[in-house]
Amino acid sequence: MINSFIEQAADANTHSDALHKLALKSTKFRYLVPNNYATPTQTLLVLSILMYKIEIYRSLIANPNTPIVKLIVLGAYFPYELINNPTFRLFAQKNPRLFQQMPIQTVKNILLLDDIPLEYMKMAALCNHVEILNIIANHSKAPKSLLLQIINQIKMSESANIALDSIAYVASQNVQVAGEITEGWNKEVWQAIKKYTFLHPNKEKEIFMYDVGILDKRMLLKLSDYTHLKIIAKSETPLEIAELVLDAFSPEIRAAIDLSQPGYLDTHANTLIELANPKIIKILTAVASNPNSPLFVLEKLALIDCSEIKKAIYRNYNTSEFILKKLFTTDDSKPTLSSPQSARTSMLFYIKRYHLFKYSPHLSSSYINSICKLLLLSDHIDYNVYQELASIDNFDILIALARQPKNLAYIFKHLYAQSQYHQSDSSLINYIKKTIRILIAKNPQIPINILFNLLEDEHYQVCIEAITNLKNKSTSNNQQITDFLSTWECANNPATPQDVLSNIAYNSNVALCLAVANNPRTSSQTLHELTFHTNKNVLIAVSKNPNTSVKTLLALSKKSKGSLGIRAHAVKALIQKDPDSSGAVLAEVASSDKPTSTRFILLLHPITPPEFLVQHADSICWIERYAVAQNNSTPAHVISKLATDANRLVRAVALERLQTF
Numbered sequence: 021m022i023n024s025f026i027e028q029a030a031d032a033n034t035h036s037d038a039l040h041k042l043a044l045k046s047t048k049f050r051y052l053v054p055n056n057y058a059t060p061t062q063t064l065l066v067l068s069i070l071m072y073k074i075e076i077y078r079s080l081i082a083n084p085n086t087p088i089v090k091l092i093v094l095g096a097y098f099p100y101e102l103i104n105n106p107t108f109r110l111f112a113q114k115n116p117r118l119f120q121q122m123p124i125q126t127v128k129n130i131l132l133l134d135d136i137p138l139e140y141m142k143m144a145a146l147c148n149h150v151e152i153l154n155i156i157a158n159h160s161k162a163p164k165s166l167l168l169q170i171i172n173q174i175k176m177s178e179s180a181n182i183a184l185d186s187i188a189y190v191a192s193q194n195v196q197v198a199g200e201i202t203e204g205w206n207k208e209v210w211q212a213i214k215k216y217t218f219l220h221p222n223k224e225k226e227i228f229m230y231d232v233g234i235l236d237k238r239m240l241l242k243l244s245d246y247t248h249l250k251i252i253a254k255s256e257t258p259l260e261i262a263e264l265v266l267d268a269f270s271p272e273i274r275a276a277i278d279l280s281q282p283g284y285l286d287t288h289a290n291t292l293i294e295l296a297n298p299k300i301i302k303i304l305t306a307v308a309s310n311p312n313s314p315l316f317v318l319e320k321l322a323l324i325d326c327s328e329i330k331k332a333i334y335r336n337y338n339t340s341e342f343i344l345k346k347l348f349t350t351d352d353s354k355p356t357l358s359s360p361q362s363a364r365t366s367m368l369f370y371i372k373r374y375h376l377f378k379y380s381p382h383l384s385s386s387y388i389n390s391i392c393k394l395l396l397l398s399d400h401i402d403y404n405v406y407q408e409l410a411s412i413d414n415f416d417i418l419i420a421l422a423r424q425p426k427n428l429a430y431i432f433k434h435l436y437a438q439s440q441y442h443q444s445d446s447s448l449i450n451y452i453k454k455t456i457r458i459l460i461a462k463n464p465q466i467p468i469n470i471l472f473n474l475l476e477d478e479h480y481q482v483c484i485e486a487i488t489n490l491k492n493k494s495t496s497n498n499q500q501i502t503d504f505l506s507t508w509e510c511a512n513n514p515a516t517p518q519d520v521l522s523n524i525a526y527n528s529n530v531a532l533c534l535a536v537a538n539n540p541r542t543s544s545q546t547l548h549e550l551t552f553h554t555n556k557n558v559l560i561a562v563s564k565n566p567n568t569s570v571k572t573l574l575a576l577s578k579k580s581k582g583s584l585g586i587r588a589h590a591v592k593a594l595i596q597k598d599p600d601s602s603g604a605v606l607a608e609v610a611s612s613d614k615p616t617s618t619r620f621i622l623l624l625h626p627i628t629p630p631e632f633l634v635q636h637a638d639s640i641c642w643i644e645r646y647a648v649a650q651n652n653s654t655p656a657h658v659i660s661k662l663a664t665d666a667n668r669l670v671r672a673v674a675l676e677r678l679q680t681f
Contacts, residue, residue: 047434081105092122099129108248112140118141124151131155132640138163143171149184155640157191160666164196186216190642195668202229205672210238210645212669218615218643223247225609225618231588232606233595234625240264243617249306301328309451311481315340322347331648334392335419335451337458341396344423348393364402367394371408374417395420403428410434411437415452422459429467435460436470438671441478454479461485467500475504475531480557483531510534518543530555537561548572556586563589570598577605584609599627607632615641623647634658649674657681 026494080086081094081101086110095102102108112118119127119140127144128151130136141159144152145166153170156162174188189212192198201208219242226247229235240251248265251257255588257265260341282509307313308321311321318333328376333339333347374387395417402410406428409421415438421427422435439456461467461474462485471493474486487508490501510516510537511524525536525546535543537550547568552559562568563576563586576590587609594602607629612623623636624647633654636644642665648654649662650673659681662674 023103025491026133092126096123096126096129099126099133102126102500103130103133103137108250108635114145116143117146120147124149131159132296134161136161142166144401145173148173148177150187151640153184153187154190157187157194158640158666159194159648160664162194162666163197167191167194167197182217184616186218189216190218190667193642193668194666195671196666198668201668201672203668209643209669213238213643214241218641219617219620220612220614221247222616222618225559225616226621227251228588229618229621230590231585234606234627235621236624237264237619238262239422239621239624245302249302252303253306253310283597301326302532304329309336311338313338315343318343319346331416334416337462338457341423344396348396363394363398363400364405367391367398367402367405368408370394371405371412374412374414388414391417392420395424401426406431413438415449417454419452419459422456422463424464425463427463427465432460432466432470436473440571458485461489464489464492468493468501472500472504472651476529478530478555480534483534487531507532508535511539513537514541516541518546522546525550530558533558534561539566540566542567544569544572548575551575556635559586560589563593568593570601571596572604573597574601577602578608596629600629603627603629603632615639615644620644620647623651626652628653630655637662642670644669646673 049182069368069414077094078098078101081091082105084105084107085103086107088107091102091105095108095204106177115121120143124147126146127149130140131152132142132155136159138161141156141162145156147153153174157167157170168191170191177184193212211417221244221666222248223244226243227250230247230251240248247382251260251265304321304324304326305328306622307317310330313336314337316567318336318339319342321329322333324330330347333343339347370387370390374384374391377384377387400635401424407416410431412418412421418435418438421431422439424431427435435456439453439459439460441450441453457474457477457479459470461477461482466489471486471489474482477483477486487505490505493501507528508531510520511532516539518541521536521539522545525533525542526549528536532625533550533553533555534557537547537558542565544567546653547562547565548571550562551572553559561577561578563573573590573594577587577594579586579590587605591605592604606622606627610616610619610632612619619636620643623633623644628651630653633648633651637648637654637658639648641646645662645665645667646669649659649665649670654677656678659674659677662670663678665671665674
């Protein structure tokens with residue numbers, strides 16, 4: 021009986037009602053019924069709902085009775101079966117605009133087939149969709165006439181943009197149009213990368229690749245503005261890299277950066293701002309914010325009539341008192357300071373007005389500015405004024421208050437409470453709070469108990485300033501200070517025994533753990549135990565220690581929480597000790613569902629795992645295929661395949677590589 025049912029399910033002469041009953045009767049028959057071309061449409065639709073099995077769907081899409089709408093939806097997953105379905109072929113013949121009406125993903129997957137019919141490729145080209153045109157431009161079966169049509173279509177289009185221009189370039193490099201290239205292909209590749217857009221930017225991971233040290237210098241010009249600013253702001257960025265980054269900007273912006281040159285003192289900085297270029301403002305603001313910027317640079321930037329730059333200088337914790345006074349005294353609206361009494365009266369007036377208009381930003385800003393000026397320009401703050409200030413939570417006023425050398429103890433308590441580290445979604449708030457903590461850590465009047473609290477700070481610079489301040493207070497015969505500084509010196513001493521360093525690291529504060537992590541005498545076991553510390557600076561120091569084991573570096577390189585900075589330092593160290601493991605970690609970081617700047621950077625580098633190169637040898641982005649072709653880690657069989665690539669530049673570099681095997 022069972023055999024009889026199986027035969028019925030497969031027999032084209034079986035009545036449609038019987039097939040419907042068999043489909044509902046047993047799972048075993050449901051696999052057979054869709055293959056039967058006698059199965060009615062309604063039964064096929066029921067099966068598509070009942071069973072989420074790949075075999076069922078493949079059979080459905082091959083069956084000419086499956087409704088065309090269902091065919092097109094399933095076609096995204098089974099493009100080969102779709103284009104070979106008689107119903108689809110007939111429908112395509114009757115509807116020349118079919119590909120323009122289909123889902124983009126279905127069209128893309130059809131185009132990725134090696135044996136796609138030429139008429140379908142021509143129909144797809146009418147979609148005028150960037151991703152679809154890109155696949156055709158890269159296709160080995162695309163005829164010269166169609167490629168030229170795409171090129172001319174883009175050139176004539178009124179809506180052409182850099183993305184479409186990039187597609188036109190790719191089509192022009194198809195061997196069907198341009199033929200083979202025998203020399204100068206690497207120069208051509210990098211000129212194209214510089215001129216066109218082929219990749220999606222990935223800001224945070226671009227910085228990661230730069231920090232790891234595998235970023236090809238030629239890629240610097242194609243990174244995002246965000247990445248450029250971050251690289252320029254890094255104090256450890258070599259001059260040659262900074263100069264390459266500056267090439268990505270216009271001459272006007274290069275002139276702005278030249279503010280950092282001592283010979284540029286005579287140029288009036290305001291002429292740069294008159295250009296009204298937002299990039300100039302961003303870069304100068306970044307320079308003004310950077311604590312590593314030389315004071316003479318900040319002094320010149322203070323002359324620029326731009327509120328964003330002035331605010332950045334004001335919030336820079338390394339800005340000198342001289343520059344701050346210069347920053348404020350250049351403003352014609354400064355409050356009068358004819359006497360302490362007038363300063364007290366003015367301050368109380370502005371504080372009262374600030375409270376009154378606190379929730380009206382446009383009105384309160386001028387009062388905030390006036391309070392900050394008086395705090396920075398006054399030699400003496402009245403006790404009554406301090407009492408009023410103790411209830412203010414505006415960050416810019418708190419910065420000015422933190423700089424006051426004659427603060428009272430309860431003012432420091434207020435400042436510390438307002439600036440305590442709590443991770444915020446706003447990087448600006450985190451930055452300002454850190455600035456306030458650094459400033460009070462520097463302040464000679466800070467109470468010792470708050471100073472010791474700052475030794476546990478999340479940020480390294482806060483800890484360092486607190487320790488420096490403690491050293492200045494060491495003459496006070498305070499035993500707590502003496503004991504801490506003694507332990508601190510011991511933790512930093514390369515001659516300290518490993519067991520002593522281990523004891524210091526155990527249950528100690530951030531500053532001491534950081535010292536142990538930096539000590540070249542610290543054992544690998546102690547360093548591994550420090551990976552459980554919550555402070556990222558401690559973890560980065562562990563990554564840099566020459567005694568850190570591969571096991572520890574691997575653990576840090578895969579850390580899911582915290583910034584990519586920790587992982588970057590760990591991977592950088594891991595490259596030296598275990599290249600294969602570091603390559604696997606980088607492949608995980610660079611993985612994406614589309615061509616990105618990060619993925620391309622990795623594909624260019626010889627540390628890339630062969631399996632990652634193989635995975636992206638069929639990329640729809642030609643420069644990724646180029647990166648795979650030029651990589652010495654790419655297997656020979658992949659190079660052989662790329663030697664027949666549709667793109668003449670990819671083909672040329674692959675043919676050159678083949679000669680080395």
